[in-house]
Amino acid sequence: MSFHSLARFDPSVRLALRALCSAHAGPVDLDLGRGECIAIVGESGSGKSVLLRMIADLIPNEGTVLLDGAQRASWTAPAWRSMVVYQAAEPAWWDATARAHLPASEQKRAQALADALKLRAAALDTDLELLSTGERQRLALIRSLACRPRVLLLDEPASALDAASTAALEALLRSELERGTSVLVVTHSEEQAERLGQRCLRMASGRLEVA
Numbered sequence: 339m340s341f342h343s344l345a346r347f348d349p350s351v352r353l354a355l356r357a358l359c360s361a362h363a364g365p366v367d368l369d370l371g372r373g374e375c376i377a378i379v380g381e382s383g384s385g386k387s388v389l390l391r392m393i394a395d396l397i398p399n400e401g402t403v404l405l406d407g408a409q410r411a412s413w414t415a416p417a418w419r420s421m422v423v424y425q426a427a428e429p430a431w432w433d434a435t436a437r438a439h440l441p442a443s444e445q446k447r448a449q450a451l452a453d454a455l456k457l458r459a460a461a462l463d464t465d466l467e468l469l470s471t472g473e474r475q476r477l478a479l480i481r482s483l484a485c486r487p488r489v490l491l492l493d494e495p496a497s498a499l500d501a502a503s504t505a506a507l508e509a510l511l512r513s514e515l516e517r518g519t520s521v522l523v524v525t526h527s528e529e530q531a532e533r534l535g536q537r538c539l540r541m542a543s544g545r546l547e548v549a
């Protein structure tokens with residue numbers, strides 16, 4: 339039986355990677371379960387961000403990526419990136435406020451998420467250039483969740499947050515995991531990796547190993 343059919347017939351696997359590689363990382367084989375969080379740690383420059391960007395298909399890559407048993411190629415790139423959402427370590431913005439990035443259907447929920455993340459009431463409507471790095475980081479998570487993704491690929495989502503904001507963000511991620519969302523989170527904090535990850539893997543020279 340091939341890797342492809344193994345993944346297809348295991349309904350607990352949300353995202354399956356087989357021999358995924360690019361010029362700067364891989365090959366990587368990985369199964370991420372439904373509602374599972376895998377934390378990825380590793381030295382700077384080891385290939386953690388490259389891995390997330392390969393999965394999101396933002397850089398040239400080879401190998402197999404399956405979502406709920408279906409090949410990534412079955413979706414258009416925009417459809418793929420709304421189901422498998424990549425949140426960069428330094429997220430890009432193209433409108434003045436975070437709210438302007440959100441569809442009308444998600445506006446009410448966004449306010450509730452902002453409250454859960456301990457953002458001040460006006461944060462969604464404030465010019466992004468006037469917000470702190472930590473405020474923008476939490477707003478980026480709200481934008482990511484507005485896609486209602488099946489998989490979240492988070493690159494250092496709490497790097498600019500204080501302890502209380504980090505705890506709020508982790509609590510929100512836990513509730514997303516309970517709803518069945520799957521999460522791959524890159525972090526430089528071994529403590530955060532232990533708190534969030536059901537499994538913790540280490541990236542070393544572009545290869546994943548058990549941490």
Ligand SMILES: Nc1ncnc2c1ncn2[C@@H]1O[C@H](COP(=O)(O)OP(=O)(O)OP(=O)(O)O)[C@@H](O)[C@H]1O
Pocket residue numbers: 362380381382383384385386387388389541
């Ligand atoms: N487009 C590119 N051209 C050349 N080198 C690249 C490119 N993209 C990534 N690399 C290299 O691949 C390696 C892995 O980069 P990556 O950003 O994945 O590291 P990282 O583990 O996320 O590091 P950090 O923890 O510092 O964010 C680095 O040496 C980087 O310079």
